[in-house]
Amino acid sequence: MEPMDTGPSQTGPRNQGHFFSGAQHMSFAGSTITNIGRDANYYITNFPGNKPKEITAADLLLHTPQVPDVFTGRSHLVEEAVNILCETKQVHVAILGAGGIGKTSVALHVMENPLVTEKFEGRCYFIPCEMLPDATLLIQGLVQAIGLQVRQGKDSFKLLLDYLRGGQHLLLVLDNFETPWGSKGQTEVKNLIERICRCKSVSVIVTMRGTEGPGQIKWHKLGGGSGLPPLELGAAKEAFCSFCSDGDLTIEEEDPILQNLLIQMDGMPLAIMLMAQLAREWPLKNIMERWNHQKTAVLKKFGMGEQENRLTSIEVSIKLTLNIVREKLSPTGEDVLRLVALLPSGIPDWLENLPKMLPDATMHLDDTTTQALILKKACLIYETGDKALKILTPIGEYIMKSFQERHNVENQVSVFYESFIDNLPRNPSEENGQLRLHIGNIYKILEIQIKRACAIGCKIFEMEVRAEFE
């Protein structure tokens, strides 16, 4: 039997370069990284002849973000992850949630925590999986990140498994795992991650868009079953002010416009960071006006030569999730998404009310409930503690402006609310309870109807004026 590779030397300064201990063998010559579709699908090509190129430690390092300095409102989650990683021999942590909610940032903070680096003696490896879209590339990425030496003609998968089974504690952080998971070779990716997780001394953190970790693995879901929650208002303010704090700019945390803007950002760290970039250039009042007119289009970095990707544009980030879910979404699913985006109180008691709000789809057996579950699993919408379906405001605003207006959906909801009001309970306290849950939606439907009536009124008036002059 081949002598087992004992992995990279651990004698160097602890934590120095622990992301990629194999970086000393890196070679970039002749390679380009193409970011296709301005989202997360990276393909590495090699000239000449576009032959697939081996992933190197340098490629991985170039895709590894820095541990962010501005980081608020997550200390309890970081502490939770650090505790289970340090107290348990082996653990599998899934950091899930919507794009831009802060998954990678939490993973990086957990990974660099002194207790974690001490437990794993520096053997903590960050793998940016957005550049590893299948099982073979994942294996290559892992081998390079750990710094294993593959001898000519030897099997890198066997080398990797032998090393992982070697008994040394190590932590793998598989970031953006939705890319390999969403690939055609999902079965191979599933088998790979399940094998890795079977190695008794290997702990894994996976970050992924959605509410489910990959494979048949008992994931400890950080922040609960729906993934990371949005930031609380206080943490959002603190983050916003820290992002703006350099230079002579001072922003009052108690400024009512700031409060208003942050409510619109709904605790999404990516949206807060992008809004704060704008605040370095424009007064808050001006930003509020821009938001009112252009909505999510303003949430992007606008520096000279700045490229749009999921970390510089909220719309790119949302589109990326929509692309992941697109194949599974029927026209009814799109209607459900638009409906949740339209209604400010969301869909209270959704299991009961959603099929009634979209009776046309229900009649045609296109299951509104299944479609809602798909949207929920993709973190495009979420369920509140009291069983309402809701959407984070920036995602909702994007859906409202990019999905075609569907009068049919609005008409069905109007009919639902007419009947809802007719059938309110006679008992005043029950009536109030019901109304309280739906009142935002009722105002919205009234607003739509008034606007439509005005538009029709204007048309008739215009026709009458024209007729008079002709």
Ligand SMILES: Nc1ncnc2c1ncn2[C@@H]1O[C@H](COP(=O)(O)OP(=O)(O)O)[C@@H](O)[C@H]1O
């Ligand atoms: N807790 C936080 N406080 C302040 N900014 C944050 C926080 N979490 C994330 N961010 C910022 O939000 C943006 C998106 O975060 P990221 O971790 O990449 O999200 P995800 O991995 O969920 O897509 C980054 O610019 C990051 O610095």
Ligand SMILES: [Mg+2]
């Ligand atoms: Mg991320």
